[in-house]
Every structure is written in structure tokens, then in C-alpha cells.
Amino acid sequence: MVMTKIKTIGVLTSGGDAPGMNAAIRAVTRSAIYAGLRVFGIYRGFNGLINGDVKEFTTESVSGIIFAGGTILLSARSKEFLTPEGRAKAYKTIKDNGIDALIIIGGNGSLSGAQALSAEYDIPVIGLPCTIDNDLYGTDNTIGFDTALNTIVECVDKIHDTANSHNRIFFVEVMGRDAGFLAMNSAIAAGAEAAIIPESSTNIDQLAAYIDRGIRKSKRSSIVLVSEKDGGAMHYAERMYKEYPEFDVRVSILGYLQRGGRPSAMDRILASRMGVAAIEALKEGQRNIMIGVVNDQMVNVPIARAVKKDKPINEELINVLSVLSI
Ligand code: F6P
Numbered sequence: 001m002v003m004t005k006i007k008t009i010g011v012l013t014s015g016g017d018a019p020g021m022n023a024a025i026r027a028v029t030r031s032a033i034y035a036g037l038r039v040f041g042i043y044r045g046f047n048g049l050i051n052g053d054v055k056e057f058t059t060e061s062v063s064g065i066i067f068a069g070g071t072i073l074l075s076a077r078s079k080e081f082l083t084p085e086g087r088a089k090a091y092k093t094i095k096d097n098g099i100d101a102l103i104i105i106g107g108n109g110s111l112s113g114a115q116a117l118s119a120e121y122d123i124p125v126i127g128l129p130c131t132i133d134n135d136l137y138g139t140d141n142t143i144g145f146d147t148a149l150n151t152i153v154e155c156v157d158k159i160h161d162t163a164n165s166h167n168r169i170f171f172v173e174v175m176g177r178d179a180g181f182l183a184m185n186s187a188i189a190a191g192a193e194a195a196i197i198p199e200s201s202t203n204i205d206q207l208a209a210y211i212d213r214g215i216r217k218s219k220r221s222s223i224v225l226v227s228e229k230d231g232g233a234m235h236y237a238e239r240m241y242k243e244y245p246e247f248d249v250r251v252s253i254l255g256y257l258q259r260g261g262r263p264s265a266m267d268r269i270l271a272s273r274m275g276v277a278a279i280e281a282l283k284e285g286q287r288n289i290m291i292g293v294v295n296d297q298m299v300n301v302p303i304a305r306a307v308k309k310d311k312p313i314n315e316e317l318i319n320v321l322s323v324l325s326i
Contacts, residue, residue, distance in 0.1 A: 006124070006282055008038040010054065010099040013071040014045035014078070014110035017259060018130050018144025020267035021071040024105045026062035027275020028128070033059055035279050040097055044074045045106070046081035046113060049090035054097055066268055069147075069261045075106075081113055084120070091121045100124070101287075103278050107131030107142070108177075108307050111290060115303045124287035126278045127303050130271070132259055135179035137311040138301030139292030143274065146266040148175070148258045149185055155254055156190035156223060163221030166248065169211055169240065173226045173233035173253040178309060180227045182258070184317050187225040193325045196226045196236060199313045204236065208244045214325075273298065 011028045013021050025041070032039045039057040042048040055061075065072055080086035094102070101124040104114040111127040118125040129136040132148035152174050163170045172192075176182040180197025187195035193214060196202045211222045226233040237251045263271070274291045277298045281289060289300040 006037065006100040008040065008098050009101050009103055009282070010040045010042050010049070010094065010097070011057075011073070011103045011105065012042035012045055012048060013073045013075045013130070014104060014106035014113070015075060016107060016131060017070050017075050018107075018132050018142075019069045019147035019259075019261055019263035020143035020271040021075075021105055021130055022062075022065040022068050023263055023268045023271035024128050024130055024143055024275050025071065025073055026066055027272045028103045028105070028278055029057050029062045030059055031276045031279040035283060037279070040099055041073050045076040045110070046078035046086070046090060047076045048073075049093045050078065050080055050086050051089075052093045052096065054093065067262050069263065077109065078113075087117050087120060090117060091123070094121070094123060101126070101282055103128065105130045105143075107133060108135060108309065111136070111303050112307045115288060115307070118288050124282065125303070126281055126286065127290035127306070128271070128274045128278055129290055129292065129306065132182065133176050133179050134181040135177065135309065135311055136290065136292075136306045137308055138290060138294070138299065138306045140294055141266075141270060143267055143271045144263070145181065146270070147261060147264040148182060149189065150264055151258050151261055152182060152186040152254060153189045155252075155257065156186060156192065156225070159252055160190070160221070160223065163223055167215075167220055168248045168250050169222045169224070171224050171226050171233035171237040171240075171249065171251050173228055173251070175254075175258050176227050176229070178229055179311065180313055183225040183227040184313055184321065188317060188321050188324070190223065190225070191324075192223040192225050192321075193219075194222075194224045195321060196224060197313065198227055198229045200318065202236070204239050204243065208240060208247070211247065
């Protein structure tokens, strides 16, 4: 389908909310209207498509939202949309409202869902990578990652005070689902001793020896950032406590603190650029692609490639953390 046939788009946010989602909704809406398109906001993710929960948007619909966390369109992880019946209902809403293309703002699961719909019903879909996990291949950063990272670092800075005051070892668990981007990057930024991430194996004895060496030298405490996968911080803290009872171990699970809050300037800019690029891509006749930014250049990545869950952790970061935490 080429742009001449696309007159109306639908936009939705799906999956876990992420800071910058609103900035992305604003950018998509305004750039679409700028290009002469009608825009429908679809509420509660794919559930809104299934239930016909849609509303036409104007430029004013997205005023005063660029600085807000969460999503004005609301979000959901729709179980019904995973079924062919659910997707059939979703397609009916698309047809009933004359929607010619969809912009999906979300993470891995959301973009995979969009792809399934597009394959079954021949509806053009453009994805914007929006998740704190940063686990989509084909973009250096996803919208929301930078803000979550900054939130984590702020929390770990505070934990440092207690760790130092009591000579404690802290295992701080962060989100990221199957990926260690939040754990690895926040470990470097917070000056932590180590990061336990799904992308590389962790030997508890080596970790203990390493922490012990640091404390013997001069360190008053140790902080280990732990990705939530594989039992997370509790799992590692319990093992450490059992095998090395001489350490005073504590756990802090940051949880949903990481997902909320005002988006950073970087996330607002990323969301704005990606929203404009999504409409540009539609104009060029692109479909089933995700917008990415690689080396500061806008790129289009096939959604099928983006969602393979194989975005690599930069090995250089692993080295930086280990060099600087001696
Ligand atoms: O994908 C974002 C994320 O916050 C993950 O880091 C986390 O594993 C998951 O969502 C939690 O999902 P829910 O909000 O459904 O509990």
C-alpha cells in the first residue's frame, strides 16, 4: 500500500509503559496531521482495537503531555489479541473506522503482535521501540531506557550511603526481562562493583573473592547490580549468605519505580524523532518495519528482525565495568 491510499492512521501504546510513550504519541499524532492524515488514538493497547475503544485525535489531544510519564492512551498486555479471534475483532475496528495503517508504540511482545496482525490482514504497521528494557535489535536505544537508567542510578546512589555506613554488600535487582542492558549500564554509571546479567555467566565464588579483595583493600561496601532474570537478587544474595556468612548482605529490588516518572530529555528527543520518522516511513510506502536510531542516524528495521531477542550487550561495557571496579 502506498501513501496515496493511506489517509487515516491509528496509534496505540502496548505492553509495559515506558517514559517517553507520551512524547511518541504526540510526535506521531502531530507529524501525521502535518502530513494531512487523520489520526485515531486507540486506548488500552490491542484491547482497544478489539473493543472499538478509539477516538479521533487533533493536535490539541496531545498538548501538554511531552513531559509526562505513563501513557495517555493507557496500555495493556492483551491476551485476547494473541488469539486469531481477537485479531479478527481488532481488524473489524480497523475497517469500521477507516484506519489504513497502524503505528504501534511498545516493546518486543507488542511489535510481534502487530506483525501477526499485519501478516493476517494486510494492514501496514510501523513500530516505535518503546521499552525500558532496550532489548530490541536494530536501534541503539529504545524510548524509555535512558530515563529508567537515570532512575536506577539515582536509587543506587542512595543505597551507596547505607552500604558505606554499614559496610554492607548490596544486591540491587533491576528490570530488563531477558536482557541485561539496564543492569550493565547502571552498574557502570553508579560505580558498582559488578553486574549479573543473563548474557554472561556468573560464578558466585569468583564474585565473593572479588568482593572480598575489594573490602580488604579499602572499600567500605560493594554493590552488585542484578538483572531480574534467573531468580534475580534474592537468588544470588541467598547463595552468598549461605556460602560466605562473613559478608553482611542486603537486597534491594527496585521494581516499578524504574518504569514511571518524567521522561529524560534524551527520551523525549528520541521519541520525537522516531514519531516523525514513522510517518515519513509510511509516506515512503514502508510497512512492517520498526524505526531505529543507529549512530545517530534514523534507520528502518524489519520488525521480524527487531524482535528476535538477540540484541548483543556491547563487550566493551563489560570490560569497562571490570576495569573500573578494581
Ligand atoms: O518490559 C518492561 C518490563 O518492565 C520488564 O522489565 C519487566 O520484566 C516486565 O515489564 C514486567 O511486566 P508487568 O508490568 O506485566 O509486571
